[in-house]
Amino acid sequence: MYSILLLCGGLAGVTTVLFGFGGGFVVVPLLYTLLISVHGPDSGIGQAAMHIAVATSTALMVFAASLATWRHHRRRTVQWYLVRPLVGYIAMGAVLGAAAAVSLSGEWVRWVFVGYLGITIMDAVLRPGFLHQASGDIRPMGHLVTATTGTFIGAVAALLGVGGSVMTVPLMRRRGASMTAATAMANPLSLPMAVSGTATYVLLSASGTAFGAWYAGYVxxxxxxxxxxxxxxxxxxxxxxxxxxxxxxxxxxxxxLLSLVLAVMVFVH
Incomplete structure (x- = not known):
């Protein structure tokens, strides 16, 4: 199991630094599948497999997004003037999203994950602005749009344990960013979600779970x-x-990559 997780972590690192995924699109489906396979679907851990996968993925993002952000910063690919206004709102949204995930059943979280992936893929393919070559001139957002968008990104990302890439990359792409710039910004924008979301998962679930000494709540x-x-x-x-x-x-x-993860989550039970 741990050799598979090591390989999974490596793949998560690659997708984090190149696509801004934060690892969640790799970690959540694989860890969910491994927990079900090792412990069985009817065990305590098996029944909480989706919560554990999401919470552990969110905690991993604290490390992975920090390191990827540093790498992009050294290459001067992060547009910090666009990142800073969103950080606080994403952190607040992450608390709401993590709290909602703890209160929902694992099956609900799984199908929300599947639904959001499907909508994101269809939107990127069918609506102009994602697949075309971007100009590179990024249009800033107004204060109200920044607040609303940041809170929504944080809430959905923490709920699903996937980082903000699934929303920030298409958002920045349609505002004129290249893929390199969009994925670079996804990493620092995943950090406030990861920190707030992990703390919320641990604090809200610590008293209600008893999976063993190597668990901090659902992590x-x-x-x-x-x-x-x-x-x-x-x-x-x-x-x-x-x-x-x-x-x-x-x-x-x-x-x-989004399509592959969607297929895994639909067909793995």
Whole structure:
């Protein structure tokens, strides 16, 4: 199990630094599947598998998004003047999203995850503004739009444990950002969600779960450690490709990865 998690962490690191996913699109479906396979669907851990996968994925983002942000900052690909206004609103939304996830059943969280992925993919394919070559001139947002968008991003990302990439990348893409700039901004915007969301998952679930000594609420600490090591290796290996992937290919691979994760979550029970 842990060798698979190490490989999964490496893949999560690659997708974090190149696509801004924060690892959740890789970690959530795989960890969910592993927990069901190892413990059985009727065990206590099996019944809470989706909550554990989401909470552990959110905790991993604290590490992965921090390291990926530093890598992008060194390459000067982060547009900080667009990132800063969203940070506080995303953190507030993350508390709401994590609290909602704890109160919902794992099956509900799973199907919300599936539904949101499907909507995101269809929107990117059918609505103009994502797949075309961007101009690179990013249009800023007004204060009200920033507040509403940031809170929504934080809430949905923490609810699903996937980071803000699924919303921030299409958002920035349609405002004129290249894929490199959009994915670079997704990493620092995942950080406030990850910190607030992880704290909320641990505090709200610690008294109601009893999975063993290696759990902090719904966060699987052993899995988190192995995933973090793998993520560090993946980020180091993939950093050489920052800014080198052609824009059109970058956008299409982003959607392909979303489609693969959607298929896994639909057909794995």
């Amino acid at each position: 699987d600490l052993r899995a988190l450690l192995v995933l973090a090591i793998g993520s560090w290796l993946g980020i180091r290996l993939a950093s050489i490709w920052i800014g080198r992937i052609p824009d059109r290919i970058h956008a299409r691979v982003y959607l392909l």
